[in-house]
Amino acid sequence: MLSSFRFFHVLLFAIASFSCQKQEKINPVASASNSIEIGLIDSLYSEILGESRTVWVHVPNSAKNTLFGDRTYPVLYLLDGSAHFHSVSGMINQLSTKNGNMIVPEMVVVAILNTNRSKDLTPTRVEIDTFTGDSIAYESGGGGAFLDFIEKELIPHVEKKYPVAPYRTFVGHSFGGLSVLNALISKPDLFNNYIAIDPSLWWDNQAFMKTADSILTTNTYTGKSLYIGVANTMSDKQTIETVMDDTTRSTLHIRSNLEFANSIESKKENGLEFNWKYYGNDTHGSVPLITEYDALRFMFPWYAFKNINQIYDPNSDAIDLLNSIATHFGLVSDQFGYAVLPPAGLINDIGYTKMRLKKFEDAHTFFDLNIKNYPDVSNVYDSKGDCFLAEGDSLKALEYFTKALEVGPNEYSQPKIDAIKGAMAK
Template sequence: MLSSNRLFRVLLFPTVFFACQKQESPSPAAAASNTIEIGVTDSLYSDILGESRTVWVHVPNSAKNSLFGDRSYPVLYLLDGSAHFHSVSGMINQLSTKNGNMIVPEMVVVAILNTNRSRDLTPSHVEVDTYTGDSIQYDSGGGTAFLDFIEKELIPYIEKKYPVTSYRTFVGHSFGGLSVINALISKPDLFNNYIAIDPSLWWDNQTFMRTADSVLSSRSYTGKSLYIGVANTMKDEFTRETVMGDSTRSTLHIRSNLEFANTLEAGLDNGLNFQWKYYEHDTHGSVPLITEYDALRFMFPWYAFKNINQVYDPDSNAEDLLNDIVTHFSKVSEQFGYEVLPPAGMINDIGYTKMRIKKFEDAHLFFDVNIKNYPNISNVYDSKGDCHLAQGDSLKAIKLFTKALEVGPNDYSQPKIDTIKKSMNL
């Protein structure tokens, strides 16, 4: 398969990344062009669809931080990619890293751009428009082939090229929401989480919706999550309750969504982790942003570390805090289905917090955890060396700084060695 990899940027200003007492410089491309890179444009040729497909890919900034080595991330696949890429990648960044947030995990975002939207996102071919009764003037019914493209071509391509894990979330709006429900019933093992934003369940005069109801009631969906956001698309004369008694075509969209959501909420015994919300003050066009926010928080209630305030509390008990962190990430690992170690940056920050208040034994406890978990990362040895240096043990510090350079090159350990040796006349 052919690919291209062009930088996708938004003009802002140069930045510098600081972490754990060490400075990470901006990438050469960013420094030269005065931009912050929020993603790349990539493409692959689909034999299934018979065309080249473009995706925009956002990789978390932490993947570019050499201080803590290579990382892999859960991945979110986003339909109507050009419309939602900026908001979703920004929202995940805000909820996962900013202001000390760990509400959701950092994620790679793969935004799929459209070529023939109606063809790809509808599950069946329809010739008559449900709303007007006229002949449909656009393609339809290619949903199965499109999902096959995602499963058999796009996902393998992304997993080969980008730092992603097998934990996947699928997000779509309108026809995209219809495609998300189609994936839930036709490929339930392809994704862990499904987010359908004001889906077009009126499609084919609700024929697909009836099929989805039937499938959902007959299969087990244990371990899967679905969130549906329903916009207010009815006239002021209706309420959420009274609109269900209407039979005009103008209310078919909201009636279909409310009926589907109510059916699932009524208690289909299928193990599905399900939630939905009616957004009274949002239209079909405005509802994606708030739905994505609520859905992400719904999908990951187990990810946030509840004792986050203790992390930066200098008086917290080190052993109790470490035990809480290890227990938490053990539970996170169970949810993801693979081992998730406590982030090296988080543990390092705690170590330096303890070091600054001269609780050196506590600091070493955390630095040693990082060395155990990340033995192939140079920075974890350098950090422990900093702690020995703060204690006045220059020889142990040199030993750790030297080990850091043996594990991997960096630009901060050797200057420390040179300074110490000069001061000791070595």
């Protein structure tokens, strides 16, 4: 038999070794091909549109981490997908996981690539160009069918194939912003959040804008959010105050957006969570990035954990922290409309922090919460075993490592079991 001192340190060496192996599997540096992948290319045939459609899909890296079981994520549908896929998926990643951020949730991003952009993204058919008076050389007015494709074909495809939850955000720029507003008034239950970036509300000589304004006045949109970004498309001599008195076609775009935004802002009784911003330093082409950033922050003010310092404070009281976590995720669940449990990885990190501080009772409290919330996940039992092992209770540790393997296979519990049994046999 090993002395208790030596036995304990042999086991601590084992747990450190196997815990490092687990950590390496959580955050792989690169794929086997030495490439960094942010998404995949998918396609489906649309009976509604009579053509094959391509989408680029970003799934959060945490979905690939099997240590904490399966997760589902809110989903963001993005028009003009090839133009905005990299920036939007990167922005969400930055705001949701990097540097301890919990500003917005991790999301699946579905970027829809174009085939016939003008046809798909415009709500009405127009024959005459609003600006020139000449005949329009491109197709238009297929917006209704395109939204039917999203509703009846694309969304079911995504929900069947990817780990998404029933909470959706719709984002579009220019004609895409027009499509977003078309979805809001014609299919208000299809998405939770609508982001219209410098929308082309001049379309059809403002006919759609006036229709949308009327519908938004009449109907109720409780639980829905809309954000509009307006770019600076004026001449240097104009301001957003003076441009409204202009009557030239060159300012119709910004005048339409300002008129619409101010009108929607005045509608206080329709229940719509609405905000908009004029970006004086951005053109029609540069405004998407900053609008998306502001819009996401506007739409998820309830997602950030307000007492984030409490999580990382080594002296925080375990019960107070548990209560804060329960309150926060109760609020998040109410906003999403479905139960959202505290992420197992977050709770596990708190447990290990307490364990390293030798606050074993507190550590067990958090590991037990994970077992309660994720009883079918092997790793939560393994972590509980690590805590018993750190306390020097090898028999209880052995019990939980064994339980971990009974729940599901993993690569880290059996070596610990072997180390414990080997030490006991000496």
